[in-house]
Amino acid sequence: MLERSWFERDAPTVAPELLNKLLVTMISDDGDGDGDGDDDGVATLTSGRIIEVEAYMPDDPASHTFNGETRRNAVMFGPAGRLYVYLSYGIHHCANVVTGAVGSGQAVLIRAIEPLDGIDTIRARRGSMDDRSLTDGPGKLTRALGIGLRHDAVDLIDGRDGAEISIVDDGCAPPEHPVLGPRVGITKGVDTPWRFRVPATARGS
């Protein structure tokens, strides 16, 4: 199990080590992923292997924390190892892992995973979608795993049985040479290569 201290390092350090870890959720919803709270009361296990992430730092014009603390980004200024969830473009939810010292305001965005457990639930939540594009984007994977705004500030360290969301190390080491690149979808801080990805050769197909 990952200790909180593991997350208390800077985001660009934690990000590449988050690759090949598992993002696991045990969440109940109505199965169509619309997040309307029409809960069927049955929690389903879904998970995926993290294959792409992005680091965001406080002195970073692309970061939500660049202009100081607000209601939305408050979780990023709290303890490391919690989940920061925000609404993107009014439609999608994005999930981040808070890193660094309390008050520093940093996080790692999870951009893509490879489905593992609960593939049927994942397909149902995503609709009739090609399997290859089920979880290959930040908004897609949150929907696939049932993550929504109500999971903002959830603690990922508290890995007790039945926890809604957790990060698991199943022994699969991070890639030795992750692919670096510019972050996606931002207009400022474009030059900082803080996107990390598992090389295609290190995964199945």
Added chain:
DNA sequence: AAAGAGATGGTCT
């Protein structure tokens, strides 16, 4: 295969 546009709502000035 690539490019374009509309959807949609919380958050901040």
Added chain:
DNA sequence: GACCATCTCTTTT
């Protein structure tokens, strides 16, 4: 009232 750390569908090469 403007701005998005996006996705999907439609239109065009």
